Amino acid sequence: MNIRQLEVFRAIMRDGTITAAANSLGVSQPAVSKLLAYLEDQLGYPLFERIGGRLAPTTEAHILYGDADRVFRQMEALSSLARDVGASKIGLIRIGASLPLAYSVLPVALTAFRNHHPEVKIHLHTLPKREIAEALSLGDVDVGVTLSPILAPTVRVETLYSAKIVAILPANDPLTAEATLTPAALAGRSIISYGSHAEFGAALDDVFAAAGQVREVSIQIASSVGALPLVRQGLGIALVDGLALWSPVEGIVSRPFRPAIPTPVSLTINEARPQSRFVAPFSECLRQAFADASQM
Numbered sequence: 001m002n003i004r005q006l007e008v009f010r011a012i013m014r015d016g017t018i019t020a021a022a023n024s025l026g027v028s029q030p031a032v033s034k035l036l037a038y039l040e041d042q043l044g045y046p047l048f049e050r051i052g053g054r055l056a057p058t059t060e061a062h063i064l065y066g067d068a069d070r071v072f073r074q075m076e077a078l079s080s081l082a083r084d085v086g087a088s089k090i091g092l093i094r095i096g097a098s099l100p101l102a103y104s105v106l107p108v109a110l111t112a113f114r115n116h117h118p119e120v121k122i123h124l125h126t127l128p129k130r131e132i133a134e135a136l137s138l139g140d141v142d143v144g145v146t147l148s149p150i151l152a153p154t155v156r157v158e159t160l161y162s163a164k165i166v167a168i169l170p171a172n173d174p175l176t177a178e179a180t181l182t183p184a185a186l187a188g189r190s191i192i193s194y195g196s197h198a199e200f201g202a203a204l205d206d207v208f209a210a211a212g213q214v215r216e217v218s219i220q221i222a223s224s225v226g227a228l229p230l231v232r233q234g235l236g237i238a239l240v241d242g243l244a245l246w247s248p249v250e251g252i253v254s255r256p257f258r259p260a261i262p263t264p265v266s267l268t269i270n271e272a273r274p275q276s277r278f279v280a281p282f283s284e285c286l287r288q289a290f291a292d293a294s295q296m
Contacts, residue, residue: 003075005039008032009047010072013065017055077138091120093278096132096141099223101265104246105161106145109289113282120278128222129199136270143279144268145286147241148199154272158283161290165200165261166254168231168238168245175237180256183211190218190236192227203261204239210259215239228252246293265290 001009011021012032022029040046047061057065097106102124110122125132125141132144133152144150149157167181175181175189194201195217208215221227224240231238232251238244241263245254267283269275 001039001042003072005035005042006068006072008035009039009061010065010068012036012048012055013057013061013069074138077140080140091117091278092123093120093143093276093282094123094125094141095282096125096127096135096144096146098129098132098146099126099225100147100241100243101145102126103225104243105265105286105289105293108292109282109286112285112288113278116285117278117281132268136268136273139270139273142269142273142276143282144266146266146268147243147263149264149266150268152270154270156269156271158267159264160267160287161265161294163242163263163265165204165239165257165263166242166245167257168227168240168252168254170231170234171251171253173237176253176255178255180258181237182258183208183213183215186237186239187213191216192219192221192230192236192238193217193240194222195220198222200241200261200263207259207261 007025008021011025012018015021015024018032018036019029022032025032036047043060045060046058047064048055048057050056095106106124110124114120114122123141125135127135129144129146129148129150132141132146133150135141136144136150136155137152145160147163149159151157167175167186169175175185178185193204193215196202196205196215201217205215218236219230221230221238221240224238224244227238227240227244228249230236232249239257242254243263243265245252267286269279
């Protein structure tokens with residue numbers, strides 16, 4: 001199986017027909033049919049059967065597809081890396097970041113970075129931590145900035161900032177009179193927060209349970225950024241990472257939540273991959289942005 005045959009097989013599995021696969025690959029239908037026939041001949045078994053005038057993948061095709069798709073995506077990542085290496089002659093840094101960071105500290109850090117390196121192109125990818133870890137592994141991003149560290153054998157992790165879970169509530173809520181909020185103080189209130197399956201959701205469940213409470217989440221969110229308009233609309237009190245309210249938002253305020261639940265901001269670099277020469281200056285701008293915020 002060569003890379004062209006793999007590409008054709010993947011396209012047929014993805015698109016469903018030889019015609020659609022040919023269109024997506026920009027080649028003729030006979031060329032796709034011929035490459036598929038060569039592949040099946042080499043393998044010694046069919047990958048597709050015609051049932052009711054349509055192509056149906058065989059069991060063998062389904063078994064092969066998962067690994068074939070992964071290998072091809074790795075080849076695409078390698079091709080992308082090769083292009084990016086060439087582009088780095090004029091400057092390129094690729095950043096994978098959790099969404100709350102893109103809405104809080106990253107604009108500050110990137111402004112400082114661009115002031116010193118205006119010629120550098122920036123590719124910012126806002127992704128879940130799991131996808132950032134995969135992108136680092138494949139070389140699709142140069143650096144990851146996440147809430148909580150990425151753990152992998154070849155990565156170097158630096159904790160940049162110690163954020164914590166906070167309660168975000170309407171400015172006119174009576175609980176704003178409290179210096180801190182606890183599970184007991186929130187009893188009976190509508191909670192906007194992460195699901196129990198999420199990284200910080202499980203920790204919140206444990207804290208509530210230790211206080212003899214059950215954390216009933218009225219509105220479940222995937223990212224703290226999504227909680228702000230819900231709180232402003234009066235739909236509940238949000239228990240989310242403190243980065244959500246990095247800058248003041250009219251009509252809502254935050255209070256520390258106790259017991260404290262840390263949400264450390266981590267910078268991660270895959271040392272098994274070639275590094276952009278701009279990772280170091282970008283990292284320094286990020287450190288400085290957090291240092292400045294800590295003094296405010």
